[in-house]
Amino acid sequence: MAERSRTQAHPAELRRPKRWRNMSLRLRLALIYTSLSVVLVVMFGALTSYLLLGAFERQFVTRLNEQADVIAFNWNNPALALNQNPRVPSGALIQITDAQGRVLVTSSPILEGRPALPLGRVMLDGVSVRAVARAYDLGGGRIWVGLPDDSVSAARSTALGLLSVGAVVSAILTLLVGLVVGRRALAGLESAARSADALEATDTSLIPLPPRRDEVYRLVAAINRLLERIWTQQAFEKKFIGQTAHELGAPLTSLQGYLQRARLHAPSRELEQAIKVASELQFVSQDLMQLARGRSDLTLVWHYISARTLQDRLARLVENLTFSGDWDIFVLCDPDRLVQALRNVAANARRAAGQLGWVNVNLERSEHQLCFIVRDSGPGLPEGAETQIFEAFYSRSNSSGLGLSVASQIMALHGGEIRARNHPDGGAEFTLVLPIQAEEEDEDLEEEAAL
Secondary structure (H helix, E strand, O other), X not given: OOOOOOOOOOHHHHHOOHHHHOOOHHHXXXXXHHHHHHHHHHHHHHHHHHHHHHHHHHHHHHHHHHHHHHHHHHHHOHHHHOOOOOXXXXXXXXXXXXXXXXXXXXXXXXXXXXXXXXXXXXXXXXXXXXXXXXXXXXXXXXXXEEXXXXXXXXXXXXXXXXXXXXXHHHHHHHHHHHHHHHHHHOHHHHHHHHHHHHOOOOOOOOOOOOOOOOHHHHHHHHHHHHHHHHHHHHHHHHHHHHHHHHHHHHHHHHHHXXXXXXXXXXXXXXXXXXXXXXXXXXXXXXXXXXXXXXXXOOOOOOEEEEHHHHHHHHHHHOOOEXXXXXXXXXXXXXXXXXXXXXXXXHHHHHHHHOOOOOEEEEEEEOOOEEEEEEEEOOOOOOOOOOOHHHOOOOOOOOOOOOHHHHHHHXXXXXXXXXXXXXXXXXXXXXXXXXXXXXXXXXXXHHHHHHO
């Protein structure tokens, strides 16, 4: 009995999310490059922003100290101080207090009525101000000088915004470029995959090599070498099976002749059983020969014959069959191969039904196809085995496991198919579907058959 092979995944693969494993290689590479691009852009942008904002901060502090020095010089110079209106640099805020902390002079309405202000960052009516102090020599107090640092805050916000936009734009561009470049770089691999998918079991053509001698080229070349080794092994197996079947066929034919001659002189139950076993072995050798030839090495010999001829031949090959349906029609087929397929299915049904059970072969015709329906009274098919039973060497009985596989090959060569199911009323049901010719072709063939 054939076993279904199961491929075990590597533990590292099991730990990965299924969504990631199911992504295409091109998308995965694009996402990896996008992630690296975003990380690099963020790191470079953060470093650049840090350096630029640091320089801007130092420039602001230098400007604030320079303005504070100018204001202190003006207010501490007696000749200028006598004017009571020394020059104030643009944008600067000034608050002068005496030794007791009383406010003597302010330069802006937002400073009026306020006590002595602290140094550093101060919020004045929602405006962020950075302040330093200088000594007030004439009054023994201090000169408080402040500058709004909204420009620094705006620069910081702008830098963060540009960094975010740069990260998003770089991610989108890298993803798009990665998909385009990845598609072009993996075009050879995709073409090789399509060529491999198009290969049939009977094909002996290699996968076309890509023009560039890169990793994809080496991979496709390795696959082609593997295909050549597989074909060599298959050719050896076919030759061996065919030779073995041929060597078995001649002795079995002679054995059947001897047994039938012995039955004429001394009939017995044992001789009848021996003849059945020899006949079964001969059919197995025919199936082995068919398996060795395969679909590509077999040529059908088409004939337009009466279905009654198929019925008579099938009845002689499998005992205790009942027939129903319309067997008075003509069928375009290879009679030997079609009878072989019907015999394999009917013999399989007979083994399942046993000697006390029944097997019926019904022939139905529709507009475009003929259906040979073989039904038995056996236990039915195992659950889930409706397609497995057509695989070579699949068997749950004492048979070779070749009959249904060969029947499937023969029906495929005729352009038809074979299906299996469990009948609702019990037992298994096999349907062999054979396409029929157009009405005009049917009439011509019937005239030829009549002649």
